[in-house]
Amino acid sequence: MSNATMSGRQSPFGRLNLRDRIRDRDTAVYGILIIVALLFPLVTIYATGGTALVSHATYAGYWVLLAIGLNVVVGFAGLLDLGYAAFFAIGAYTYALLASPQLASSPAHHALHGNFWILIFVSMMMAAIFGVVLGFPTLRLRGDYLAIVTLGFGEIVPQLFYNFDQWTGGINAIGLIDQPILPAWAQGPWSGDGDFKIVSPFSFNTDPVAYYVLICVLIAGAVILVTNLYKSRLGRAWMAIREDEVAAAAMGINTVTTKLLAFSIGASFSGFAGAYYAADVALVSPDNFLFIVSITVLVMVVLGGMGNITGVIVGALAMYYVVFYLIPGLPQNVTSLANSVGLGSLNQSSGDWPGLGEATQRLNFIIYGGILVGMMLLRPQGLLPSRVREQELKHAAVQEEEAAVEQAHA
Amino acid sequence: MSEETRDDILQLTGLTKRFGGLVAVDNVSLHIKRGEVFALIGPNGAGKTTLFNNVTGLFQPTSGRVVFDGRDITGYKPHQVARFGIARTFQNIRLFDYMSCLDNVRVGRHVRMKAKVWDSLFKLPRERREEERVTEEAMELLRFVGIAKHANQYARNLAYGQQRRLEIARALATEPKLLLLDEPAAGFTPQEKVELMALVKKILTRGITVFLIEHDMKVVMGISERIVVLDHGEKIAEGSPDEVRKDARVIEAYLGKSA
Numbered sequence: 001m002s003n004a005t006m007s008g009r010q011s012p013f014g015r016l017n018l019r020d021r022i023r024d025r026d027t028a029v030y031g032i033l034i035i036v037a038l039l040f041p042l043v044t045i046y047a048t049g050g051t052a053l054v055s056h057a058t059y060a061g062y063w064v065l066l067a068i069g070l071n072v073v074v075g076f077a078g079l080l081d082l083g084y085a086a087f088f089a090i091g092a093y094t095y096a097l098l099a100s101p102q103l104a105s106s107p108a109h110h111a112l113h114g115n116f117w118i119l120i121f122v123s124m125m126m127a128a129i130f131g132v133v134l135g136f137p138t139l140r141l142r143g144d145y146l147a148i149v150t151l152g153f154g155e156i157v158p159q160l161f162y163n164f165d166q167w168t169g170g171i172n173a174i175g176l177i178d179q180p181i182l183p184a185w186a187q188g189p190w191s192g193d194g195d196f197k198i199v200s201p202f203s204f205n206t207d208p209v210a211y212y213v214l215i216c217v218l219i220a221g222a223v224i225l226v227t228n229l230y231k232s233r234l235g236r237a238w239m240a241i242r243e244d245e246v247a248a249a250a251m252g253i254n255t256v257t258t259k260l261l262a263f264s265i266g267a268s269f270s271g272f273a274g275a276y277y278a279a280d281v282a283l284v285s286p287d288n289f290l291f292i293v294s295i296t297v298l299v300m301v302v303l304g305g306m307g308n309i310t311g312v313i314v315g316a317l318a319m320y321y322v323v324f325y326l327i328p329g330l331p332q333n334v335t336s337l338a339n340s341v342g343l344g345s346l347n348q349s350s351g352d353w354p355g356l357g358e359a360t361q362r363l364n365f366i367i368y369g370g371i372l373v374g375m376m377l378l379r380p381q382g383l384l385p386s387r388v389r390e391q392e393l394k395h396a397a398v399q400e401e402e403a404a405v406e407q408a409h410a
Numbered sequence: 411m412s413e414e415t416r417d418d419i420l421q422l423t424g425l426t427k428r429f430g431g432l433v434a435v436d437n438v439s440l441h442i443k444r445g446e447v448f449a450l451i452g453p454n455g456a457g458k459t460t461l462f463n464n465v466t467g468l469f470q471p472t473s474g475r476v477v478f479d480g481r482d483i484t485g486y487k488p489h490q491v492a493r494f495g496i497a498r499t500f501q502n503i504r505l506f507d508y509m510s511c512l513d514n515v516r517v518g519r520h521v522r523m524k525a526k527v528w529d530s531l532f533k534l535p536r537e538r539r540e541e542e543r544v545t546e547e548a549m550e551l552l553r554f555v556g557i558a559k560h561a562n563q564y565a566r567n568l569a570y571g572q573q574r575r576l577e578i579a580r581a582l583a584t585e586p587k588l589l590l591l592d593e594p595a596a597g598f599t600p601q602e603k604v605e606l607m608a609l610v611k612k613i614l615t616r617g618i619t620v621f622l623i624e625h626d627m628k629v630v631m632g633i634s635e636r637i638v639v640l641d642h643g644e645k646i647a648e649g650s651p652d653e654v655r656k657d658a659r660v661i662e663a664y665l666g667k668s669a
Contacts (some may be wrong), residue, residue: 217643232530233523240517243506252492252521
C-alpha cells in the first residue's frame with residue numbers, strides 16, 4: 001500500500017468527517033442540547049446566585065421524558081393516546097406509596113420505604129403493565145375510537161386515586177415522599193456549595209442540581225434506548241403498522257402485540273418520569289395528572305415534530321417555556337412594559353377595565369390557543385419534523401394543488 | 411396421505427365466503443402442486459382477490475378448508491399464515507409509502523428475525539449482527555428484482571413498475587414457499603410484462619411455488635402451467651392454458667352469451 005493511496009482516503013479522525021456530522025441535523029441538535037445542558041446550571045447559578053432556574057430546568061426535564069415516551073406511541077406507531085397522564089400518575093403513585101409514610105395510615109398499617117433506584121424500575125414496570133391492561137382490549141380499535149378509550153382511561157385513573165382515599169389519601173395527596181440517596185456525590189462551586197467536597201451518603205433533598213443532573217442522565221439514557229428501538233426490527237414494524245396495517249400483517253407482523261409493545265413501552269417511560277416526579281416534588285395529588293397534562297405532552301410531541309426524537313425534545317422544551325414561563329409571566333411583563341413606554345395609566349383599573357395586567361391574566365388561554373394555532377399554521381410539520389412527516393405534508397399540498405388545477409380546468 | 415396430496419403445497423376444499431347475502435367465493439376446491447405456476451383468472455368481481463384473502467387469513471372462510479404444506483391453516487391470522495410460508499402482493503399496491511425501499515424489504519424479513527425487545531433496546535451484538543445480515547439479504551433481494559439503486563428512496567417515489575417489483579421483493583423477504591401475486595402485470599407495458607414473466611421464472615428457480623391472479627391472457631398463457639377460472643365465485647373450469655382457452659363456459663363468462 002503506497003502513501004499516495006493512503007493520503008487519498010479520509011483519515012478516520014479527519015476534520016471532514018466531523019464537518020459532515022455537523023451537517024446532519026440530529027447530531028447538531030444533540031450537540032447543542034448537550035452543551036446547553038452542561039452550561040445551564042453553571043451560567044444560571046452564576047448569574048442569579050440561586051438555583052431556582054435549575055429547578056425549573058428539572059421540571060422541564062420530566063416533560064421531555066414524557067414527550068419522548070409519548071412519541072413512541074404517537075409518532076412511531078401512529079396510535080393516538082389522549083390518556084398518557086394516567087401512566088404518569090401510576091408511576092408517581094407507585095413510588096409515592098412504596099416510599100413514604102402513607103401506607104402506615106392505610107389498611108396495611110405499615111409504611112414502606114423502598115430504595116429509589118429500585119422503585120423507579122418498579123414504577124416503570126407498573127406503568128407498562130397498565131399499558132398492557134389498557135391496550136389489550138382496546139388496540140383492536142382504530143384511530144378515533146382508540147383515542148376516545150384512552151381519553152376515558154386518562155379520566156378514570158385520577159378519579160380512582162381520589163376515591164381510594166384509604167390507600168392514596170385521596171384529595172389530601174401523599175406527602176413526605178422519600179428522596180433518592182446516593183452513596184457519594186461531589187459538591188463544589190458548580191453547584192453553589194462553595195468548596196469542593198465529597199458528601200457520603202448523599203441525599204437529594206437539599207440539592208436541586210443533583211436532581212438536574214439525574215434528569216439529564218435519565219433523558220440521555222431514554223434517548224439512546226428509544227433511538228435503538230427506532231432503528232430496530234420493532235421500530236420498522238411500528239412504522240409499517242402506521243403506514244399500512246393490512247400489509248404489515250401480511251408480512252408477518254403481529255399487529256396486536258406490536259402495538260401493545262408501543263403502548264407499554266410508551267407507558268413505561270411515563271411511569272419512569274412519574275416516579276422521578278414524585279421523588280422530586282415529594283407530594284403527589286390526583287390533580288397533578290389531569291387531562292391537561294396529557295394534552296400538553298401531546299402538544300409538545302406534535303409541535304416538536306412527531307416521530308423525530310430531537311424534534312420532540314425541542315418541542316417539549318419550547319412548550320414548557322411557553323406554558324410555565326412565558327404565559328404566567330405575561331401579565332407582569334406587560335404591566336412593566338406599559339409603565340416603561342409611558343402607558344402606565346393602562347395599568348390602573350377603572351370602571352370595567354381591570355387594569356392591563358389583570359386583563360392579560362384573563363386572556364391567558366386565548367394567548368396560549370393563539371400560539372398553538374399560529375404554530376400549526378406556520379409550521380404544521382413541527383419545529384424539527386421527521387423527514388417522513390415533511391414529505392407527507394409536501395405530498396398532501398401538491399395533491400391539493402393538483403385538485404385545484406383540475407377543478408379550474410373542469 | 412396419498413402421494414398426490416403430498417405433492418400439493420396448497421389445497422382448498424369447498425371454500426366458501428359469504429358477505430351477508432352475497433356469495434363471493436362459492437364452494438371452490440383446487441390444489442396447487444409444489445413448484446408450479448398456477449393461475450386464477452376470471453372476470454371482474456369473480457371473487458379472485460376474495461379467495462386470496464381467505465387463503466392469507468385476511469378473511470375467515472364461511473366454510474371449507476385451506477391446507478397448506480400438509481397443515482390446516484383455516485382460521486389463522488394473516489401474520490401466522492405469513493410465518494407458515496405464504497407471502498402475497500396486493501392488487502392495488504400496498505407498500506409502506508414513507509419507508510425506504512430497503513426498509514420495506516427489511517420489514518419483510520421481520521418474521522424470520524429473532525431480535526427481542528431487549529436485544530434492540532441495548533443494541534446487543536447479536537442484534538447488530540442480525541441487522542447487518544438482514545440489510546445484506548434485503549439488498550440482495552432488491553438486486554434480484556432489479557431496483558437496488560433505489561434502495562434509499564421512499565417507496566412512494568418509485569415508478570409504478572418498480573413499486574410492483576418492490577412489493578414482490580418484500581414478499582420474497584418473508585421466505586415464502588408459496589407466493590401469491592394479485593394482478594402483478596396490471597398497468598404494465600408489453601415490455602414490462604415480458605420482464606415480469608422473466609422475473610416469475612427466476613422466482614421459480616428459488617423453489618417457490620407461484621399462485622397468481624392475472625387478467626392479461628398473454629401473461630397467463632405464457633407462464634402458468636395450470637389455470638382455474640372463477641365466475642361469480644364459482645369454479646367454472648380448470649386445466650392447462652390450451653384446455654381453458656377452448657372451454658365454452660370460459661368463453662361465455664368473458665364474452666357473454668352469444669345471441
